[in-house]
Amino acid sequence: MVTDAATFAGGPLARLKAGGRLAGGVAEAARLLGRVRPRAVIGFGGYPSAPAMTAAVLRRIPTLIHDSNAILGRTNRLLAPFVDLTALGLPAPAGTGAGAKTRARLVGNPVRDAVAARARAPYTPPAPDAPIELLVFGGSQGARIFGEVVPAAIAALPEGLRRRLR
Template sequence: MLCAGGTGGHLFPAEALAGALVPLGFRPHLATDERVERYTGTFAWEDIHVIPSETVRSRSPLAMANTLWRLGSGTLAAWRMLGRIRPAVVCGFGGYPTLPPLTAAAWRKIPTMIHEANAVMGRANRMLAPKVTRIATGFADVAMMDNVPKSKLVHTGNPVRPAVMEAARIPYPDLDGPINLLVFGGSQGAAVMSAIVPSAIARLDEQLRRRLSIVQQARQEDLAAVRETYAGLGVAADVQDFFRDLPARIAGAHLVISRSGASTVAELSVIGRPSILVPLPGALDQDQAANARTLANVDGARLVMQPDFTAETLAADLTALLADPVGLQAMAANARNAGIPDAADRLADWVVKLAAM
């Protein structure tokens, strides 16, 4: 039983592990929330179980009572579901929707494991850490784990989907012709990319701008404005609100501009593409900033905090980076060297060990 919050950042690693487990004779089930429909079309799960859950959104007494009620009812539903299915192992991939099934699994004495994808341990995983059998990490050094027993920890890397492994076979594209620029903000989109990137492109030298071919993710409400801006600039651009073939788009890019969620950083590393990473601001734990530093520290990416991410600074960064093909290729190689392409297999090995307990 694989448990994940219903966003790409949580579901994609679960899908990757499921793909590694099927050849070993496992039949993966998925426990998640109602957001799942958009992201689970690429894997034939044995079954998908939507479990009631809630994220802590407010400290008001009413909101907290609602959250506790939803998590409590979800735990009871998970208890009954686990009794029917009797899984050998229950694995969680972060997010509050993993709390009910992992808690119920611990109560039932089923071997459990959580995977922490980020370089800072998430709140849901911190709550589960005392209850579970093993804790796998995506990064070698993870903050907010001071109270976690070292005996529980194992570093596996972040599992990536089969589509990412396919994309990793594609060599870095030649820079003789068009320059392919990919822009996205994670599975939920990012308004800041729509606000900043087109304005930065408008500030580029016209000769450089004519060479650009842009693929950009934008929120539904921003699509028309972003498309109109690029059309007015005469820039070839494919602007959509979601790309199901994002790994292939990453492989085709000379440079990526994106947020720095754990799955994004893992995919950029395994495929090996240079990037400008803009961490999501305002997060209490600053996990995306920590993720981005792992690539910036090895010169595989340029880290730009959102207050510094302006049209002027981005135009300057693009001008400098795109004028240095050798430097871009070196960044791509550095990113690739930081990747762990067999993370799903490493995690699957631990599932096998837990199943034998």
């Protein structure tokens, strides 16, 4: 499905143009959904899912959104009151966008067997002088952590420990 999914960043003119592109994307998605006639439409968040999910809601096609984060992303938060089911990857705190019509269910996140097996493995501390591998990851709402929190935390480590980080 190719539909325009616009972000609403920028000034008033840019936002107006984005609204027009989004409306065009919803119209295109509605036409395609009318031809394909799916039994349900599932969205995983992000601006690209907005036109198809909005069109499905308007056409009264059963809808489900899935969010793998602890806090719903902007698109899912806006769609949540209108879709039939919100599948949550993590327990959601209060006020994360589940509207009155929305039924939210904690379903977890799909994880590959190799990743799950590694998570179950016992912790083996590194040797005293061995390198330490540090993996930091986050979603769109966690991006601030990369520029602010992680560098400050690393800077606060003792010099000997910082030198071992890879």
